[in-house]
Amino acid sequence: SAGLSGRLIDIALGAEPNASQTARNHAAKVVEYICASPPAALLLLERGEHARLVRAVADPDAALYLRKTFAAALCSMAALPEAVPLLAAEGAVGALHAAQASSQAVRRKKVEVALGRLAAAIA
Numbered sequence: 472s473a474g475l476s477g478r479l480i481d482i483a484l485g486a487e488p489n490a491s492q493t494a495r496n497h498a499a500k501v502v503e504y505i506c507a508s509p510p511a512a513l514l515l516l517e518r519g520e521h522a523r524l525v526r527a528v529a530d531p532d533a534a535l536y537l538r539k540t541f542a543a544a545l546c547s548m549a550a551l552p553e554a555v556p557l558l559a560a561e562g563a564v565g566a567l568h569a570a571q572a573s574s575q576a577v578r579r580k581k582v583e584v585a586l587g588r589l590a591a592a593i594a
Contacts, residue, residue: 479502
């Protein structure tokens with residue numbers, strides 16, 4: 472459900488003080504899996520949760536695992552044509568590009584493909 476997805480994003484972002492780093496990482500991974508489902512990804516987009524994912528990916532102080540995992544979630548969303556304008560409006564292109572440039576550990580072919588798709592769609 473959308474409420475559960477939002478709660479998982481909260482946990483991944485550290486809003487739950489009693490959640491361990493392992494719990495935060497698991498929450499981020501579940502969000503990634505949720506975004507791999509087109510109907511679920513569309514629901515997250517409708518609720519504006521993609522904005523929080525973009526901000527986390529763009530945050531150079533965020534944990535590397537979080538940035539990497541949320542970048543993969545954004546890439547799944549970017550595969551949906553209806554998601555492209557919403558992601559572009561939130562700055563997903565810049566966030567993904569900055570994440571790719573920031574660390575070799577974050578670089579993924581999936582992100583390159585999504586960047587190309589986003590750039591072509593908004594050009």
